[in-house]
Amino acid sequence: MKKNVLIVTYYWPPAGGPGVQRWLKFVKYLPEFNINPIVYIPENANYPLLDQSLIHEISPDITILKSPISEPYKFARLLSGKKANTISKGIITETGKQSKMEQLMLYIRGNFFIPDARKSWVKPSVALLNNYITEHNIETVITTGPPHSLHLIGLKLKKHLNIKWIADFRDPWTTIGYHKELKLTKSSQAKHKQLESEVLNSADAVIVTSNPTKTEFEALTSKPIHVITNGYDTVKTEAITIDEKFTLAHIGSLLSKRNPKVLWRVLSDLVKARTEFAQDFQLNIIGSIGEDVLQSIEKSGLSTYVNNVGYVSHEEAIKYQKQSQILLLIEIDSEDTKCIIPGKLFEYMVSNRPILAMGPEDSDVETIIKNTNTGQYFLYNDYNGLKKEILKYYEAFQNGNLQTYPIGLQKYSRRSLTESLSKIL
The missing domain is CATH 3.40.50.2000 (Glycogen Phosphorylase B;)
Structure with a gap:
């Protein structure tokens, strides 16, 4: 009998960009390792990038749970248009060159939405998932961030239920580059640190994508930390001619x-x-x-x-x-x-x-x-x-001889990485 694992993620097709790839591929291969992934996503997410081609990668056998989310960036666009969209993509103008509108938006984003603009999804998600987890005999929950507010869903579920909770960090939390651009007050910085510490010390295990992040988190928690990098998947394409230029x-x-x-x-x-x-x-x-x-x-x-x-x-x-x-x-x-x-x-x-x-x-x-x-x-x-x-x-x-001679790539295949994940599960 396959083990049911609930995966809480914000990015999912038709979302585009790098954030969607990691768990889309894990979900693709987990059934091969006797694990049944159940994916929980926002019903009406306001993704900054869309890629409809990724939808066909989702197996019809995968259970997808959805619930509505309130997206502040939708309202921000009414005030600032294009600038809200670029900020949501992570494109932030250099300090000193920012318009007053961008400075205001960054201040609001950093101090009124802690840890991020998807924080309002936490409470309704916990209410829905509390019942679902009990009814469907789910023993393990995985949350993946950013947005790191999703880890607060795992934090609250862990307090209410007897589950194993794994927090997956695709990027660091308080040390990621753009964090310094959010014009945080001292109290907001302290709140971020507090939430980060609660998550790291309450999760049963933590997964990160690099060794430096593992070293950083080891100074903050004694919980087991595993490194599972991102990777590549085998993609069939038509014969491609290399550029003449x-x-x-x-x-x-x-x-x-x-x-x-x-x-x-x-x-x-x-x-x-x-x-x-x-x-x-x-x-x-x-x-x-x-x-x-x-x-x-x-x-x-x-x-x-x-x-x-x-x-x-x-x-x-x-x-x-x-x-x-x-x-x-x-x-x-x-x-x-x-x-x-x-x-x-x-x-x-x-x-x-x-x-x-x-x-x-x-x-x-x-x-x-x-x-x-x-x-x-x-x-x-x-x-x-x-x-x-x-x-x-x-x-x-x-x-006419520009080429590479790569070695040792197999361990970075999505299937091999999913096998490593299955052993943690």
Whole structure:
């Protein structure tokens, strides 16, 4: 008999973006390990990104529970329009360049909605799930955040019921980069810390996506902490022809602080100095991009080389990954982002295209890329190293032998990762 496990998640198809992938894939493979996942989601979520193509990945055999949610971002859009949508995507303008409306919205978001704007879903969810868990003999509940308010659902259920509760952190809570942009008062900061501590010390187990996050949480709790990274899934696509131009492609969000000005300077110098490079080069940007980043690219004289595609479905993103010459992976240059491993890294790794990554020193991303032989990693101040590597890639492109020779990727497959999860369950 399969074990029933209740999974509480905010992001679920037709939601797009990286937040939906982790548990969509776990749910896909859990039945293979004698576990029956029951998924609880908001009925009318106001997702900032939509991807209808993901709906077909949901098995008709999976039980989906839904209940209504009140979404403050809907009302915020009536006042600020586009700005509310960009904030909900995590795109925050640099301090000093924010409009008064954006400053006000960030203050309200940070101090009136703790831990986040989905907090109103906690109380009705607990009322519904209390009865459902008892009636359907559910022994294990998993909550996944962000939004971290969903962990408060697990916290309250744990107090009321005899269940095993696992809190899955796709990102850290109080140390994630954007947390500092929320203009928190001291009392609001203390409230976040208190809730984080309650969750970490009340859950029976905690799952995180990186070793630095595990180290961070070990200082806050003695509860068992397991690292299960994100990963890749096998995706069947039509035969894809690699781009004829020397394309550098960034797939995903380029936030304001994720702005590698040294890379734009290297590329600008190369197109100015080498006519042949200028003729071959193209910068593909697939996904949301901050205005600050676009302005930096324009100031570098690269606008004519940019193909700004915008947001595409996950299926289309996979195609861009496989057809691009070089894949760019850019992380914010901060101590706080050493623990962030973007989900797209693993899909990049199985695309058979070289990865050119930038971020803080000693990050998990750097270690994974090095250990899998899937690309090169650079710090934000390494102009010479970047230039040398791009020229090396360009020479290989001209010779028709630009490719990668990855090793040790199997452990990052979604099925293998789900097997690790099943052992915790």
